[in-house]
Amino acid sequence: MPDSPPPSLTGSVLAGIGSRVNGMLVGVGEAFYLGVWAFWLGIVGLIDGRKYPRSELIRLINDTGVKSLMIVVLVSTLMGMSLVTQIVPSLQPWGTEVLIGGMAATTFTRTMGPVFTAIIFSGRVGAAYTAELGTMKVSEEVLALETMGIPPVGYLIAPRVLAGALMMMALTVVFNFCSLAAAYFMATEQYGIDKEHYIEVTRNFVDIYDFLYGVLKAGLFSLMITVTTCYKGFKVRGSGMDVGRATMESVVICIVVIILGDFVMSLGYNLARSSGFLPPRV
Numbered sequence: 001m002p003d004s005p006p007p008s009l010t011g012s013v014l015a016g017i018g019s020r021v022n023g024m025l026v027g028v029g030e031a032f033y034l035g036v037w038a039f040w041l042g043i044v045g046l047i048d049g050r051k052y053p054r055s056e057l058i059r060l061i062n063d064t065g066v067k068s069l070m071i072v073v074l075v076s077t078l079m080g081m082s083l084v085t086q087i088v089p090s091l092q093p094w095g096t097e098v099l100i101g102g103m104a105a106t107t108f109t110r111t112m113g114p115v116f117t118a119i120i121f122s123g124r125v126g127a128a129y130t131a132e133l134g135t136m137k138v139s140e141e142v143l144a145l146e147t148m149g150i151p152p153v154g155y156l157i158a159p160r161v162l163a164g165a166l167m168m169m170a171l172t173v174v175f176n177f178c179s180l181a182a183a184y185f186m187a188t189e190q191y192g193i194d195k196e197h198y199i200e201v202t203r204n205f206v207d208i209y210d211f212l213y214g215v216l217k218a219g220l221f222s223l224m225i226t227v228t229t230c231y232k233g234f235k236v237r238g239s240g241m242d243v244g245r246a247t248m249e250s251v252v253i254c255i256v257v258i259i260l261g262d263f264v265m266s267l268g269y270n271l272a273r274s275s276g277f278l279p280p281r282v
Contacts, residue, residue, distance in 0.1 A: 027231075034153065034234075035161065035227035041154040042162030057159040064125045065167030069174065072120060076175040079112065080104065080182030088191050097191065101198040102205025104183040109206055109214045110269070113176040115262050118221035121168055122254035126229035129160055130250040133233025134243035142234070152234075161226045168222030169215050176214065209278050217265055224261060225254050 045051035083104055091097040133156060136142050142152050187193045232250035236242050272278050 031227050031231040034157065034231055035223055038153055038157040038161045038227070038230070039165075039223065041151075041158035045154065045158055045162075051154045052156075052159045057163055060159050060163035061167060063128075064121075064163050065170060068120065068124055068167070068171060071124070072117060072171050072175050073178050075116060075120060076113075076178035077182045079116065080108070080179035081186045083107065083179075084183045084186040084191070088187065088193075092191075097187075098193055098197045098201055100187050100193065101184070101202040104187075105180060105202045105206045106210065108176050108179045108183075109210045111214075111262060111266070113179065114172050114214050114218040114221055115258060117168065117172045117175045117218060118225060118258045119255060121164070121171070121222065122225045122229070122251055122258065125164065126225045126254050127247050127251050129226065129229040130233040130247045131243060133157075133230055134236035134246050135240075137234060137236045138239065138243060157226075157230045157234075160230060161223065164222040164226040165219050168218045168225075172215055172218035176211070213269055217262070220265070221258055221261065224257050228254050228257065 041051050045054075045057070084100055087103065088097050088100050091100060133142075136156070142156070145152050145155060184195075184198060187198055188195050229250045232246045232253075236246045
């Protein structure tokens with residue numbers, strides 16, 4: 001019978017695992033509290049200009065939304081064309097290629113639209129949030145704000161959370177429109193699918209609740225992304241190397257959270273449909 005590992009070694013391994021799990025739980029709790037508080041300050045700041053300058057909110061809307069527009073349009077158009085190009089040839093031998101309209105609409109409005117927009121957002125905007133706040137933390141600009149009596153959460157994080165939520169939902173609408181338009185063009189012009197049949201099938205597959213569900217999902221993704229990246233930026237300690245490490249970690253965490261969140265929310269949406277909470281499709 002093989003010897004069991006020394007108690008000291010077993011204890012140290014378990015202690016290390018417990019320490020990591022405890023640290024993760026503490027981090028999740030701190031990030032959740034930070035997100036709720038920052039979102040509330042973001043809403044209040046729309047009325048009370050003392051929380052943060054409204055000009056800062058406008059600047060962040062421009063940086064996060066307007067400057068992300070072109071890459072969202074490009075990626076969504078390519079995704080719509082690619083989906084049709086890959087699926088229609090597989091459907092044609094069975095004579096079901098007309099179903100591509102409904103498949104594309106369901107895929108983009110409920111999943112690919114919010115998920116791909118969130119991934120683009122986390123890579124372009126979320127990484128910038130972590131790098132900016134981490135640099136401010138290292139250079140003691142955050143400490144200077146606290147010294148002047150300016151709450152950093154309200155001044156720095158609140159407008160980022162609000163701008164991210166607004167722009168993520170808007171960019172998701174753009175992603176859905178461009179991807180579906182590209183899919184329609186490819187299906188009707190390249191593969192000769194009847195335009196009226198395409199539209200009819202699309203209407204039978206999706207309804208307004210699918211669209212609203214995707215937009216709401218994008219809003220929740222934006223909160224996950226902005227809170228995670230801002231929290232990682234605020235937790236930076238040390239030098240510029242720690243800023244880079246925190247930026248990399250925040251993007252990786254965001255992508256994992258997006259995929260996990262999409263799975264959980266999809267289960268919830270299907271449950272709401274099957275339980276009759278949402279009206280059936282007609």
